Amino acid sequence: MLNSLDSTDIRILQLLQENARLTNKEIGERLNKTPTPIYERIKKLQEQGYIKGYVAILDHKKIDRGLMAFTQVQLRDHSAENLNHFVEEVITFEEVLECYQMSGGFDFFLRVAVKDLDTYHDFLMKKLFNVVPLGSVQSTFVLKEAKRETSFPITMPKGK
Amino acid sequence: MLNSLDSTDIRILQLLQENARLTNKEIGERLNKTPTPIYERIKKLQEQGYIKGYVAILDHKKIDRGLMAFTQVQLRDHSAENLNHFVEEVITFEEVLECYQMSGGFDFFLRVAVKDLDTYHDFLMKKLFNVVPLGSVQSTFVLKEAKRETSFPITMPKGK
DNA sequence: ATTGAAAGATGGTTAGT
DNA sequence: ACTAACCATCTTTCAAT
Numbered sequence: 001m002l003n004s005l006d007s008t009d010i011r012i013l014q015l016l017q018e019n020a021r022l023t024n025k026e027i028g029e030r031l032n033k034t035p036t037p038i039y040e041r042i043k044k045l046q047e048q049g050y051i052k053g054y055v056a057i058l059d060h061k062k063i064d065r066g067l068m069a070f071t072q073v074q075l076r077d078h079s080a081e082n083l084n085h086f087v088e089e090v091i092t093f094e095e096v097l098e099c100y101q102m103s104g105g106f107d108f109f110l111r112v113a114v115k116d117l118d119t120y121h122d123f124l125m126k127k128l129f130n131v132v133p134l135g136s137v138q139s140t141f142v143l144k145e146a147k148r149e150t151s152f153p154i155t156m157p158k159g160k
Numbered sequence: 161m162l163n164s165l166d167s168t169d170i171r172i173l174q175l176l177q178e179n180a181r182l183t184n185k186e187i188g189e190r191l192n193k194t195p196t197p198i199y200e201r202i203k204k205l206q207e208q209g210y211i212k213g214y215v216a217i218l219d220h221k222k223i224d225r226g227l228m229a230f231t232q233v234q235l236r237d238h239s240a241e242n243l244n245h246f247v248e249e250v251i252t253f254e255e256v257l258e259c260y261q262m263s264g265g266f267d268f269f270l271r272v273a274v275k276d277l278d279t280y281h282d283f284l285m286k287k288l289f290n291v292v293p294l295g296s297v298q299s300t301f302v303l304k305e306a307k308r309e310t311s312f313p314i315t316m317p318k319g320k
Numbered sequence: 321a322t323t324g325a326a327a328g329a330t331g332g333t334t335a336g337t
Numbered sequence: 338a339c340t341a342a343c344c345a346t347c348t349t350t351c352a353a354t
Binding site: 196 | 328329
């Protein structure tokens with residue numbers, strides 16, 4: 001997959017991950033190319049699914065989502081049917097930004113963003129606990145963000 | 161904080177969280193306004209720090225970062241000095257996309273993106289274990305992504 | 321795969337309501 | 338705070354290499 005990209009494509013992806021508002025002209029200047037090849041390459045990268053989209057990153061503390069929790073959930077019934085039902089329900093909750101099925105002891109791992117502990121408590125009681133019977137729920141809260149990146153490092157595969 | 165925003169600002173933030181490439185004209189059409197007030201409002205939202213930036217979202221599976229791990233770390237020495245030193249080092253590792261200091265039993269919580277289990281093993285042995293003496297490290301791996309959002313829901317405060 | 325040019329659309333500023 | 342009009346800049350297409 002990565003082998004279908006050359007170093008110019010990778011540089012473009014790196015730049016757009018940091019700042020999606022760069023113009024094709026600006027990207028071209030840093031890569032010593034005119035806007036047209038940049039335009040064509042970005043179009044291709046989008047069509048091939050390397051770029052999934054462009055989003056604005058907000059300061060969650062300013063929009064009443066200051067409390068970030070990671071919630072580890074174990075279901076009581078591990079049938080495929082029950083697991084699927086849990087997923088279908090939980091991804092509809094606006095408080096749940098991310099939901100992963102995990103290896104190890106816990107079945108699911110949720111990133112939950114809410115205003116405060118009261119709201120989190122409401123979320124557990126009124127939403128999460130009502131989906132399916134839960135075996136265990138373990139919540140930890142972010143005290144301090146030391147790093148939060150949306151961008152992945154991209155390293156050239158050897159031999160390119 | 162949220163109270164300094166009206167419903168138009170909130171709609172703009174919602175739209176840009178979903179698609180940062182919307183033009184002022186397109187946003188204006190959905191909000192029944194001309195591009196100019198959209199432009200002015202976005203400028204203000206950026207200056208006030210509601211919008212932290214615009215980024216491209218990549219498909220991590222296509223760029224050799226298909227394995228996502230959550231790593232819970234407890235240090236052996238909990239002095240402020242040691243905790244700070246750990247943070248300073250760990251945020252320089254390219255594999256670490258996120259690093260949080262957490263409530264509860266674990267000191268730190270890392271989101272780590274690597275190519276595969278071999279690479280993760282290298283990351284632990286060659287990088288993480290060499291920062292400071294660790295008490296415990298618990299790794300869980302994402303088997304399946306059910307939901308992954310970068311956008312926060314924004315709800316109007318009552319009385320606006 | 322890249323350049324350069326041309327056409328159309330958008331961004332950003334300004335003046336006016 | 339909004340509209341309308343303006344110009345500079347950018348996107349996108351296309352012929353040519």
